[in-house]
Amino acid sequence: MEPNGHTFLEKVLTIVREEQDESRPLIEFKHPKQLEEILDLDVTEGVDDKKLEACVRQVLQHSVKTDRVTFRNQLYGGTDPYGLSGAWLAEAFNTSQYTFEVAPAFTLIELKMIQHILQLFGIPEGDGIFSPGGSMSMFYGIVAARHRAFPEVKAKGMRGLPELVLFTSEDSHYSIKKAAHWLGFGTESIKVVKTNQCGQLIVPELDIAIQREKDAGRCPLFVNATAGTTVLGAIDDLVAVSDVCKKHNVWMHVDACWGGSLILSQKYRNKLNGIERADSISWNPHKMAGAPLQCSVFVVRERGLLHSSNAAAAQYLFHQDKFYDVSYDTGDKSVQCGRKIDAFKLWMMWKARGDSGLSSLCDHTMDIARFCLHTVENKPGFRLVCDNLQCPNVCFWYIPKFMRGRKEDEKWWEVMHKITPKIKELLTLSSRLMVAYSPVRQYKNFFRLAFTFHPIVQEKDVLAMLQAIEECGEQVTLDML
Amino acid sequence: MEPNGHTFLEKVLTIVREEQDESRPLIEFKHPKQLEEILDLDVTEGVDDKKLEACVRQVLQHSVKTDRVTFRNQLYGGTDPYGLSGAWLAEAFNTSQYTFEVAPAFTLIELKMIQHILQLFGIPEGDGIFSPGGSMSMFYGIVAARHRAFPEVKAKGMRGLPELVLFTSEDSHYSIKKAAHWLGFGTESIKVVKTNQCGQLIVPELDIAIQREKDAGRCPLFVNATAGTTVLGAIDDLVAVSDVCKKHNVWMHVDACWGGSLILSQKYRNKLNGIERADSISWNPHKMAGAPLQCSVFVVRERGLLHSSNAAAAQYLFHQDKFYDVSYDTGDKSVQCGRKIDAFKLWMMWKARGDSGLSSLCDHTMDIARFCLHTVENKPGFRLVCDNLQCPNVCFWYIPKFMRGRKEDEKWWEVMHKITPKIKELLTLSSRLMVAYSPVRQYKNFFRLAFTFHPIVQEKDVLAMLQAIEECGEQVTLDML
Incomplete structure (x- = not known):
């Protein structure tokens, strides 16, 4: 008999509980070639449920447990x-979000969530859509700005338009580069504005940069402000x-993919002051929240711009001769056709916790970052690196004892630049902590500990993380670098 | 005490089983305003688990049961x-697919699946990526074609390029319009080529259209062939x-989002002959399979084009100073940053069933469509509408008795154009069947019954669907239209 898989589904929760059990390491690192040897990934021949379960468990065993405080x-x-x-x-309800008829309740949920989020951000009359990630949300912003300024772009393309310019800070996310390429601006159309030491865009520099472009006969189109830069967590003065x-x-866009979650906190939302003036905002609840x-x-x-800038009015999908109010067929606002019902999971979280529950989670996250x-x-x-807590990012170097008290010249920093990745390697291989590191501008490789709502981190967890960094840091010797 | 949600997760399978139970109707249609009255969607105040469950069940009750044969x-x-x-x-393992370190096993699974799929499509030396839907996959194709022809586009944008032209058939999917707009070509850059009656692109017309554009000094860039048009299921002569x-x-792209699943069948894959000559292919296993x-x-x-055309080399993510082989950090091939591990679910299906299991499911799907x-x-x-079965789409009109035997002039067809949506309305409101309808070219609104691997449809189900259409069709009167 053919396997039907329904009984397998019943085992999923057990598999998850067992494979995510606290006794399992955060990561059992294997190099790519080693892991290829271990895993049984070939799909040519089918396997029975028992064998499938064994293969799946092996995959999960060698996957990172992203639900740990040490991730x-x-x-x-x-x-x-x-x-x-x-x-x-x-x-389980496998539904695509384009028309009301196929997703009636989920359509209303997306509309409700967007309305609630617009209220929070202070632009209650606006519109919105869920997209497959922050990069795509950035694309939406640029497309909307371009379409408002030059609606003919939809039919005529970029060739006939003036030279458009996009502005962003040097600490902003790289998705604007991908957008400039894909959308036909070219990355040279991006003017990068300097930031201060803590990563905030220097606003007078932006003013000068825009004026400079105007004077040169180019057309400033879009400013990307950031509320929560990727590494330092800087929030621009919106x-x-x-x-x-x-x-x-x-056009003012705010990339609040990371920092947007602060809007949930009554205590910290003032960090986003000015966001209510934006023309568009992107926010990823899949990050901090x-x-x-x-x-x-x-x-x-x-309102209306999302539709006018994206609609293609496909006859087979967005018919106008349906028997219900087709203004609820919201899918033509999207650049996608089939689209996951991502609003539903956010709705469930929010429905369970309410505004105040999410506010508390946000406050705790900021408190633990401050600790x-x-x-x-x-x-x-x-x-x-910076002692100003903007988002819950804490960035720092660990300086091993043998490096302390020496002259911090260029050579010293080159060594530090190699020490940070080495500590990270030791932390990963010992499965004690997976932590991000990065250089930013003149700053050589440093660590970033960023905090999120889940799992809830306690002060003792923070102390253990720092201790792990210190202990691995003290294992580093010059020979290793 | 704050709700923690872990106990809720344990209830999910039960909720799914009960809300998807066969005794529940396919759809309990409510108009948008009615449904807004019924559902308790406000998220301002949190609710306890019991109340949450009630709200969730209400949402699911008013959601379409897409797992039914009548969907x-x-x-x-x-x-x-x-x-x-x-x-x-x-x-549950909430993982983003960009670097090997955070998604070691899932990265290897994506690579393995792409390799296996490339083999099937007959381009074993190629490369690939999972994307958030068919429209995005179309975008990838156009971006790759443009970058190969004009690598300077990445930095310089579309302004300096010659007038580029995209070709597609009149029955092809509308995502090429959205792509032409977003990517800066403009929809006027699309030249629409006529199809034959069954929806296949007329290839000599394509040849003429390309030559015409060349003669006019424009630059033909990209041909979008379709393997499985949305409505008629036509497969172009690849x-x-x-x-x-x-x-x-x-550049030859094949939009095989729908028909690509035929590659799984030993019996039917010859319908895709020529696909192995394509420069790029998009395929949605979330459709038929x-x-x-x-x-x-x-x-x-x-190989290499996906990376060269999309990479932005973000320092914080795609560091080159990591301790493992960073060629496995495949995320910079993507236009996204965070990206779901969509390959994993496909891998599980394939691992369980093997090539032959999927082949059988495909064969059954085609057999039932032929029936x-x-x-x-x-x-x-x-x-x-067309008696040539290409993909498992069966398109037809139902002509109620009062319309039969009359002269089929323009006026008659205008009535038929209204009858089809009316029958659909009756089918939906009685929860007997949810079926697509659409006009295509000169054809007035007709039904499309398209078949998929799951749930497995039997001949008796088909007969019941046709009977439902007939019975609702006979309820239609001219007054209703």
């Missing part, structure tokens, strides 16, 4: 279990950026 | 339960298209 490698981590419940239900954008009549991947929202101030910052600040051998 | 509204339907198991595991593309040195949404593959013949076609052909009141 600090990216700007996402564990999921909100209500969000995960929503994700499982969404998968009020000041808005003033410059208004002065020059340029713990919605399962992918959950990204794009919102735009001008980490203060501990790092006062701990021998640790040095902060 | 024939789209080109997807029920999921492969092994695929669904994979999707649930993927959600060998002939390839000859024309080679003659003119134009029943992978949970989203599961879309883009493959390209020229449907022959039944429709011979059933009074039913009329086929």
